[in-house]
């Protein structure tokens with residue numbers, strides 16, 4: 001029987017969302033959830049998505065048949081061009097296997113399942129994750145029986161990158177280890193390596209024969225520029241690495257609940273690519289049979305219709321621009337109040353989140369006394385700020401920091 005099943009803890013982020021929902025205070029602020037909000041704290045259906053949806057519904061040939069096992073090919077191919085670049089040598093050489101997945105989470109999972117099944121590793125050789133990382137990474141890998149360990153990443157004194165610790169860990173990792181890297185807009189810290197640092201990281205990883213596994217959940221959302229945010233991945237491909245990429249369209253197209261994502265495996269030859277694709281198809285078939293169609297159809301139109309692609313870029317700049325403005329304003333408002341501490345890291349960090357440096361105690365006070373919700377580690381979702389609540393949030397932070 002199942003008598004021995006222990007009670008699992010609730011997911012901390014989803015627990016936070018429930019607590020926010022249950023709070024009846026008029027001024028409550030949600031800085032927890034990693035989803036874009038407009039200036040009225042409302043979800044934003046991207047105009048490009050509305051147009052794509054209308055085009056899709058007008059199509060008389062639209063039906064509800066199954067997609068192929070690897071998903072909608074025009075979508076996965078456009079997705080490969082989006083992350084690897086239109087003139088990627090890997091695409092031209094047909095070295096890329098692309099499989100549509102249940103969004104970014106499903107893509108990380110498919111990659112993890114493939115690695116677990118096929119990557120020759122010594123017993124218990126761990127997958128390297130950044131410290132800290134997206135809360136789900138560790139359990140996605142452990143669910144497919146891959147142990148994990150961490151490499152130094154965030155450096156609290158500067159609220160920036162621990163580049164020395166990071167590179168030292170890469171130098172000393174067992175040869176051939178898998179290293180999970182955030183392609184851009186690191187979650188939860190908002191701290192990314194510079195281009196020069198990425199070049200160095202790639203050199204060390206090459207010398208130690210490490211395998212890069214990129215998680216790309218924020219392309220275009222981070223800087224507002226799709227190519228800029230793909231730079232690290234493209235650099236590694238140019239350096240001749242075999243690698244994989246888990247790609248999500250949740251944030252950059254606002255398709256959170258539609259679960260549109262792709263897993264790409266860039267391999268060394270076309271022949272190897274074909275073998276890898278055949279095995280990915282076996283795993284996919286046993287797990288989900290074939291992926292959901294709606295989000296993929298929307299993303300397909302957004303990428304393949306030139307006029308929609310242009311509109312998407314404008315929408316991306318709107319989202320990234322609003323977040324960057326919120327960063328600047330929050331820092332300005334803390335400076336206006338003379339809040340103790342140097343808050344410039346909020347401006348330097350990028351993407352959905354900022355690691356504020358607020359302590360667990362301060363986070364608790366913000367929640368209990370000010371009804372402002374954020375994760376215990378002091379991470380705030382920048383999109384939760386807007387012109388109506390930013391003064392209130394700055395005042396609250398100022399007060400709890402001084403206490």
Ligand code: PLP
Pocket residue numbers: 034102103104105106134182187215216217247248249250256261
């Ligand atoms: N990877 C990272 C780093 C993320 O931050 C997220 C979402 O928060 C994901 C992957 C996966 O998101 P989704 O499964 O919605 O695409």
